[in-house]
Amino acid sequence: MIHSEVHPMDSLIRKDRMPHIWCSGCGLGTNFTCYLEALKKSGIPLDKCVIVSGIGCAGRAPGYTNIDSYHTTHGRAIPFATGLKLANPELSVTIFSGDGDLFAIGGNHFIHAARRNIDINIICINNFNYGMTGGQFGSTTPLGSKTTTSPYGNYEHPFNLVYVAAASGAVYVARWTTIHVRRLASSIEEALLKKGFTFIEIISPCPTNFGRRNKLGEGLDELKYYRNHSIIKHFIDPKEADLTLNGEIIVGKFVDIDKPTFLDNQPDLSQKQDNKVTKT
Amino acid sequence: MCPTITKSHAKDETMEEYWREPLDAAKHKSPTGIVNLIKDRCKSCEFCIEFCPHGILELSDEFNAKGYHPPRVVDGGSCIACRLCELICPEFAIYITETNHDHD
Ligand SMILES: Cc1ncc(C[n+]2csc(CCOP(=O)(O)OP(=O)(O)O)c2C)c(N)n1
Numbered sequence: 001m002i003h004s005e006v007h008p009m010d011s012l013i014r015k016d017r018m019p020h021i022w023c024s025g026c027g028l029g030t031n032f033t034c035y036l037e038a039l040k041k042s043g044i045p046l047d048k049c050v051i052v053s054g055i056g057c058a059g060r061a062p063g064y065t066n067i068d069s070y071h072t073t074h075g076r077a078i079p080f081a082t083g084l085k086l087a088n089p090e091l092s093v094t095i096f097s098g099d100g101d102l103f104a105i106g107g108n109h110f111i112h113a114a115r116r117n118i119d120i121n122i123i124c125i126n127n128f129n130y131g132m133t134g135g136q137f138g139s140t141t142p143l144g145s146k147t148t149t150s151p152y153g154n155y156e157h158p159f160n161l162v163y164v165a166a167a168s169g170a171v172y173v174a175r176w177t178t179i180h181v182r183r184l185a186s187s188i189e190e191a192l193l194k195k196g197f198t199f200i201e202i203i204s205p206c207p208t209n210f211g212r213r214n215k216l217g218e219g220l221d222e223l224k225y226y227r228n229h230s231i232i233k234h235f236i237d238p239k240e241a242d243l244t245l246n247g248e249i250i251v252g253k254f255v256d257i258d259k260p261t262f263l264d265n266q267p268d269l270s271q272k273q274d275n276k277v278t279k280t
Numbered sequence: 281m282c283p284t285i286t287k288s289h290a291k292d293e294t295m296e297e298y299w300r301e302p303l304d305a306a307k308h309k310s311p312t313g314i315v316n317l318i319k320d321r322c323k324s325c326e327f328c329i330e331f332c333p334h335g336i337l338e339l340s341d342e343f344n345a346k347g348y349h350p351p352r353v354v355d356g357g358s359c360i361a362c363r364l365c366e367l368i369c370p371e372f373a374i375y376i377t378e379t380n381h382d383h384d
Pocket residue numbers: 055056057058059074097098099100101102125127129130131132133
């Protein structure tokens with residue numbers, strides 16, 4: 001073994017901001033590394049790549065990425081990214097943010113950006129709770145789970161995110177977990193290179209909050225659980241891929257279709273006769 | 281090519297059922313690698329240790345600057361340069377330099 005001071009990913013991260021804030025055993029650092037690996041492999045020029053997030057532990061990722069990056073207000077990553085893409089269509093725009101940010105406070109933006117087929121990529125880190133604020137339940141928390149705000153067990157039905165994404169119109173929908181590093185990295189690469197609204201959900205451990213209150217053990221125990229209880233079922237109906245606390249985890253690529261994007265569908269207004277200003 | 285994983289390398293019962301000796305194993309030579317560690321970045325999550333398919337990493341008893349125990353290579357452990365540890369490490373703390381390469 002050799003002791004070293006530099007890492008092959010160092011050019012893609014903001015080294016001066018390391019160590020990152022993520023807890024030991026958190027899945028976020030691994031998920032983030034898979035995103036960087038995909039970014040590298042995609043071959044997209046880095047000066048054309050942008051990463052955007054809202055607020056949360058997951059939302060810290062852009063602050064650690066050494067490309068143009070935007071840490072926006074809570075829930076507003078999608079409208080911000082939409083603006084970036086429409087103003088400068090040659091950019092490859094990716095959102096890396098949490099389940100709470102994208103589907104609770106930001107849920108409305110999600111469904112409409114998917115419906116419009118805005119050409120952006122969404123990577124949603126689903127740790128089933130609001131990690132950053134102390135582990136409250138949200139729109140993805142499985143029935144019966146204990147959180148700081150559901151001490152007797154959550155009694156709200158959660159969203160099945162891949163089903164929401166597919167029903168809203170996403171052209172690419174996949175789910176992986178933090179343990180699926182290689183499949184996840186290739187899936188992100190595929191999404192980066194795909195035109196249209198893409199969605200990847202990553203099931204990820206939050207040992208400090210969700211894991212601890214539900215007796216799931218350390219982050220390492222959760223990764224072992226994912227390894228032993230994930231089933232790959234490509235192209236099944238995402239409706240069948242509900243998640244439960246301590247249940248099996250269906251992963252895979254569920255949707256991969258092509259359809260015109262928001263910009264493709266926009267009429268070329270400069271050609272419209274009735275739009276021409278006539279001088280009198 | 282696929283690294284050869286034999287039962288002796290499997291860390292627990294559940295792994296054993298996933299692996300068999302590839303039929304053409306004799307025709308291939310595994311690549312070898314050297315493990316590089318940025319000790320002070322490690323937070324001892326043990327992801328690299330648990331999931332290294334050759335089981336060559338273990339926790340050391342040494343402390344790093346943050347008070348965590350970084351991993352070390354077990355005596356006689358040979359790295360097959362699969363880079364799983366590099367991809368799964370949340371801290372950009374471990375990476376591999378390949379020393380021979382006969383695949384692709
Ligand atoms: C407008 C607004 N409301 C509430 C908050 C408090 N807040 C910060 S992060 C967060 C939830 C984050 O959850 P998630 O997106 O799942 O990210 P995680 O921390 O789990 O990665 C909340 C409610 C805020 N920052 N701004």
